[in-house]
Amino acid sequence: MKRLNVVITLLLSLLLTIGVGYNGNEMIVVSGCLFLALIFLSSKRWLKWLVIFPIGFVAVLYFQSGYIYGHPNIGIIASLVETTKRESIEFLLAVPIKVWLLNAILLIVFGYYLIRIEFVFKWHKSTVLLGGVCLYFSSLSLFVNHIYISTEHYIAQMNAIRSSIHQAANWTVLSAKPKYKNYVLIIGESMRKDYMSAYGYPINTTPFLAQTPAILVNGYLSTASHTAVSLPRTLGISNGLDLHPVNNIITLANAAKMKTIWLSNQGFIGKYDTAVSVIAMHAAEKQFLKKGNFLTNNTSDYALLPLFKQALAQPYNGSKLIVLHIMGSHENFCDRIKKDIYGLKDKDLSCYLSTYNQTDNIIKAVVNDLKSTQESYSLFYFSDHGLDNVSTVKGQTQLVHGDLYKQNYEVPLIEIASDIKQHTMLNKKISAFDFMSIFSNWIGVKTTQLPAFSVYQAPRVNNIHVLSGNKMVPFNSLKNDPDEIIKPH
Template identity: 45%
Template sequence: MQEKALEDAFSQKVNLDIQHVEPKYQNYIVVIGESMRRDYMSLYGYPTKTTPYLDTANGLFLNGYISTAPNTITSLSRTLSLSKGLTYEPSINFVNLANSAGFKSYWLSNQGKMGEFDTPVRKFAILSDEEHFLKNGAYDGPINYQDSELLPSFKHALADRTKQHKLIVVHLMGSHPEFCHRIKHDVYGLEDKELSCYLSSYREFDQLMKKMVGLLNMTKQSYSLIYFSDHGLSNSHQKDQLVYMSHGSEHKSNYEVPFFMLSSDSHQHQLINKPVSAYHFLSLFSDWTGITSKKVTPLSIDQINDKNIKVFNFTNMVNFSDLAPDPAVKISR
């Protein structure tokens, strides 16, 4: 059903009745992560150093961002387009908003290009002016690509000397299971192999962010980068057993994800403790890019006042506060 809705909505680009365009930066980058829980990042207090670069990087780091849903398709369809919960309007999405405002848009992906769990999200990519996928098939195809292999395409997009403002979307494979098949190296070497590889994927992501910021600084152009993960994971294991990380919908950890903003004019590390639903993303994007449209109400993080966040658990909208806790597993050596 949602695939059909996306197919119909993306049959053509839609003009979103732009009223005003006043971007602050030349380059806007949206990095979409995968299966990353907030509580496993040392950035947010995890005792093992999993994000050493981000721990001290200058930028705005939000502690309290809650994803819309617990897997990629259901989450991103509601995050990247206009939605209040059960339904969404695919044609009113962030790529169409940027295109309508005269931005040049790029979509760079290490997710699958075609497949049961890939094609719906790719509909967003089709709307961009330029798209590049490392995988031509499904996300779980026979060849595994590292997220760092997107860096040449990212550098190429930055080098495009268009006079237009740019939106560059980078969709990562991130921390998606199977972790040990996706990482370059297991940097922790724990007896609990699953946890060890999962945490190693965080270290590789942290280094990727450092390299992307380095490339952005080399352009000598103003920029702002937003990162968020589409959803988290559950620790599906019994006490005293090895960790088994999996998709799920019943725990807070399935929705508690990182969100941060790194900008060329950031001069301090600012951590904000505030609940913010990912259902506001389109409004945040509008405010961030300086694009005012009749279809989207711009909102800053300061203007959001979420009291009772609801999430979509595949079938219903449920209170996030009612979900079960699922604390991060600490490393024991």
């Protein structure tokens, strides 16, 4: 029986370590420490229930997220807090069966350990002390530490963002000379640039963007790997973890006397409940297609097009800024599209590529509407972050959020305008932390708060940093996705 208990305890330590998002070389050390902690602390039943049970129970609940996304970070905490009920259900339905099975095994093993396993030692105080030391260096201790740090960062971010709604932007506008009548910013979701035919992917996923006169930046890097963390640092002034959310694209456009309109197909929980909705609240007009409750429909991005036409038709003497925040390539991919147009054996990949084609069609429709006004226009499109492939089954794709690979940050940045006549690929690394400067130049506004420059004028920086986990890291220090580009068979 003792040998069986040792085996079960070892299995429990491994499953808990995997479930809280640790792997590789560090897994051997932290799971080994956890194994010893579980052995030593089992000598006192009350210790198991007072110490191991609460932490272990949270780890069991976190298992699906930890197995797929890794250990807790500010992006995961933000996603957990800001995700609508529908998106939560979509996530649970997308979890592979093998993960559910492992989670079930973990639950059974954990229950068996709590109820049945007890190792008796002669020196009780020394054993408990040693167990406490081992627990401190174990995966469960790291798990708690990551939750604490991530939650602290997230609370600081949301406090800064929520307080900004009651603050007046402190822009000092030196000059405001918009070049175009209509400005459109389309914010994409979860689109890696290397799956776009416009950037060289072998399947024709983005036929319009691949051919239309435009400037395509090949080297644009998102600030972070999750929407709730990336966008406030892209659409407002930020130098990393710190934010100045009141100084954002909407308040800058307002200061330039532009009419600001925000149209979103992303979930809306409440005015001050997400980083993006707080920025949107500064717009003169805003419409959210989803209200974030359980009965929210899976609204297509195409539903934004009639609203865009209405916004475009509104009379206004000055220039307009219309923001379209689409669902794009958000998980689950097959739920985002009307039809899988590629029919690949790898269904997930096929649907993911079909979302690209759909976004391409939406951009094409927006451009056609802009042309029909016979007014000058400029459109920017970028994606908030990329994804990486975590599949362990050959030939099957599982693209998810992550922050370990370069592809989590390599996203498109494209400008289409009434006076752009050529299709140009600009091979240049540009950080999304500089998007505010690019935006300021784009709408023709100069301020004392930040420099204004075009994508051509953006400084060449060799050591661009991105927000990975809870800290800024050099982009060049990240690895390539092992399945960098999945090509159809």
